[in-house]
Amino acid sequence: MTADATGSVLDDAWGHIPQTRETNADLGSFTRRRIERAITLAVAFGAVVLGTQAFLYSFRPPEEGPGWHLALVLGTFGPLALMLLACVIGRGVRFFSGLFALLYLGALLLWPLATEGGTVGPPTEQPWIWYLVNVGTVAAVLAFPFRVQLVWTALLPLVFGVVRLVQVDFARAFLQPVLLDVSFALILGFILLTLAWVFRSVSANVDETRARAVESYAAAAAAAATEQERVAVAALMHDSVLAALIAAERAHTDRERTLAAAMAREALTRLANTEQDPEEGxxxxxxxxxxxxxxxxxxxxxxxxxxxxxxxxxxxxxxxxxxxxxxxxxxxxxxxxxxxxxxxxxxxxxxxxxxxxxxxxxxxxxxxxxxxxxxxxxxxxxxxxxxxxxxxxxxxxxxxxxxxxxxxxxxxxxxxxx
Structure with a gap:
């Protein structure tokens, strides 16, 4: 079959799958795009809940020193707001999620310096920056490759635990609460990472299976079209040869014999070119x-x-x-x-x-x-x-x-x- 015919068969095969804006945009990611969109919206919803909680806690008497509190709040919640906006509109998600993940890590590393000489609350009361740890881990899920996601999911809770203990000079009263906070953040972070990985893997398998099904359908349709084409050519050859034989039988004049001979030559030429591309030349x-x-x-x-x-x-x-x-x-x-x-x-x-x-x-x-x-x-x-x-x-x-x-x-x- 010709390249145009093969393309027509593929278009017909894909036409058996419901078409929407997402499928037209990318043939090979019919399900993956939907799963990515669902993950993005789920992350945005969770980030709004945790971000709101952290923002409200930031109004309590700060543990940071003078000038640090406002800088850390703006440097953390500003990128978070941009990430949430990107998640809602579906554009720039990777960039703004990665930006927040990096800036939040920077805020954690600055925490001991920002809280030096400040007032520390009771051991069972976490600072506002703690509530954004898992927001930072899911931001990495949206922004980074899988190996970096693994590292980030483990890194942020551990960094928080270290900087929190450094802030309180490793006071024994804070040791158990901080370990519990870190454990909770690690467990929740890896659960969220695993769910995202499972959904993405399933969607990729569905897309791959669908692509193979479309290719199989296209191959079967191409074979059927080829067979129909051969039948049509065979019928045409039969018609041409039969017409030439009838003309030869009825030929009585030189003109009729010439016509019969020309028809016979045309039939033989068509028969010789049967296997050639009909659009050759x-x-x-x-x-x-x-x-x-x-x-x-x-x-x-x-x-x-x-x-x-x-x-x-x-x-x-x-x-x-x-x-x-x-x-x-x-x-x-x-x-x-x-x-x-x-x-x-x-x-x-x-x-x-x-x-x-x-x-x-x-x-x-x-x-x-x-x-x-x-x-x-x-x-x-x-x-x-x-x-x-x-x-x-x-x-x-x-x-x-x-x-x-x-x-x-x-x-x-x-x-x-x-």
């Missing part, structure tokens, strides 16, 4: 005049002298090579049908082309006995496959008008508007 644009010349040439090979009427408006309107080939072959089939079934009475061809946008129309007319398209057997593919389907394959249209006064086959292709 250059796709360089060809103007309408060249198409008319080619029609006259192939008609002479059938033993018919035809002078194509040409109405070309504009500056040499051109069409892609594959379109020109399809129109020429479809016109050849229409001429063949006219010669075979209407003895070529009043046979004529007209080519009309205009520009801006480019439009090419070819008419094949005769004045012989017409036919009813609906009564043509389904196994006769000269009209349905060689004319209508061939033109439709390149984006063109076919109109056939037939009656007792003759038949007109109109082939038209127009350039898509930009």
């Amino acid at each position: 250059p796709d360089e644009p060809r103007d309408a005049s060249a198409i008319a010349d080619e029609i006259e040439h192939v008609a002479r090979e059938l033993g018919v002298e035809i002078r194509a009427e040409r109405t070309i408006l504009g500056d040499s309107p051109s069409v892609p090579g594959r379109v020109a080939r399809a129109l020429t072959l479809a016109t050849l089939q229409a001429i063949t049908n006219s010669i075979e079934h209407a003895d070529g009475e009043g046979l004529g061809v007209a080519v009309r082309a205009v520009t801006d946008p480019v439009r090419v129309r070819i008419e094949v007319r005769d004045t012989g006995r017409g036919f009813d398209l609906e009564e043509v057997p389904d196994d006769r593919l000269g009209i349905r496959a060689s004319i209508i389907a061939r033109v439709a394959a390149v984006g063109g249209t076919t109109r056939i008008a037939s009656g007792e006064h003759g038949t007109t086959v109109r082939l038209e292709w127009r350039e898509a508007e930009a």
Whole structure:
């Protein structure tokens, strides 16, 4: 199959999965993007709760020295507010989460210096900065790679424990409460980290499984399309060969024998090229005049002298090579049908082309006995496959008008508007 056909199959396969803004944005992260969004919103909710608690506790008599309290509060809650805003709107989450995680670690390291000479509360009462320890760990979950997340989840509680003990000169009364606080922060931090890792792993597996399913569907659809194409080609070959044999059997004059021989050569050529790409050959644009010349040439090979009427408006309107080939072959089939079934009475061809946008129309007319398209057997593919389907394959249209006064086959292709 061609690259365009394969892409069409993949588009059809992915079309069986519900499409939303997230799936259109990134084909391979259908579930992961939703899980990341859910984790982000959950972190924002928890950070609001803990951040509010810490902010309210910051209004109590500070343990920091003069000038330090306001600096630490602004340097901590400012980045936290930016992180929460980023989580809500879904933009800049990694950057602002990483910024808060780093600045909060800096605030912890400055805590002993900021509280030097200050008043220390009772051992069972934690300072306001303690309530942001796990906010810092989940910020790392949003911002950093998994290994850094592990380090950060263990680092922040341990750093808090050390700086808290340094603040109180390792007083024995503070040892047990600080160890309990550190243990609690470690347990909660690793639980949150594990949950995020599990959800992300599951979503990645779901996306991978979905991608494999889409690829399997695409492969099956491609195989089915290839098989259908082979069946259609086989039917077309059968139709062409049968038509050539019938023409040879009925040939009584030199003209009829020449036509039968040309039909046989065309059938053999198609049969030899069955396995080749139907769009092989250059796709360089060809103007309408060249198409008319080619029609006259192939008609002479059938033993018919035809002078194509040409109405070309504009500056040499051109069409892609594959379109020109399809129109020429479809016109050849229409001429063949006219010669075979209407003895070529009043046979004529007209080519009309205009520009801006480019439009090419070819008419094949005769004045012989017409036919009813609906009564043509389904196994006769000269009209349905060689004319209508061939033109439709390149984006063109076919109109056939037939009656007792003759038949007109109109082939038209127009350039898509930009």
